[in-house]
Amino acid sequence: MKLGILKTGSPPQALARYGSYPAMFRALLGEGTHDYVVFDAEAGDLPSAVGACPAYLVTGSASDAYSDAAWILELKRFLRNAKGQAALVGICFGHQIMAEAFGGRVTKSPKGWGIGSHTYEVLHPQAWTEGRTHITLPASHQDQVVELPPAATVVAGSDFAPYGVLAYGDQPAISFQLHPEFDEAYATALIETKRSMGPSDGDIEAALASARAPDDRALVAGWINRFVASSLS
16 A cells, blocks of 8 residues: 655754655554655655545654745645545644644744653544553654644643644544654754754753653554554555
């Protein structure tokens, strides 16, 4: 089955050695699990038709989902056109731009940077959440969803990010504010880049310690794979 990866950004240049975001998702979800097709949405490359793939995953990005940049407006239009026609999965920026496209709102949070590993409580279990009550994954964001799209249910969240995982009742679509694709090496290197961006040294050290602890990347990879498979069955 084809899984279209809509690439919306790249790691910081200093961290290019860790590979692209599509490569991280291929490693996370399994090389043989899907037939991956990458579209560089940030460069204006979107599928010519929604039906090119039965499912799409929108990656993270340093861009703002509420920007009026031409490629972001085009991506929102594509997502609206894909509604009900393809399964959708959004990660971080992907989570945010899906919310914006479907009637929600995203802003830069006054809470500041979310870095390190964060734990979300599962509030509304879904068929694909396997009875888990909490998940822990890497975080790296300033923006947050602050108003829910009309058809969205909050699957999981925290005090820091109340709308952390969403599921849409009017289409096969889910999204995560956290980053299951970030392995420990990349997550810790990315935290180090934030030293001049606002977080205190104490916050950086606490984030590094949390990023070295066990997390639920493999679990959430299974969630995404099961969601996609069930949406297409």
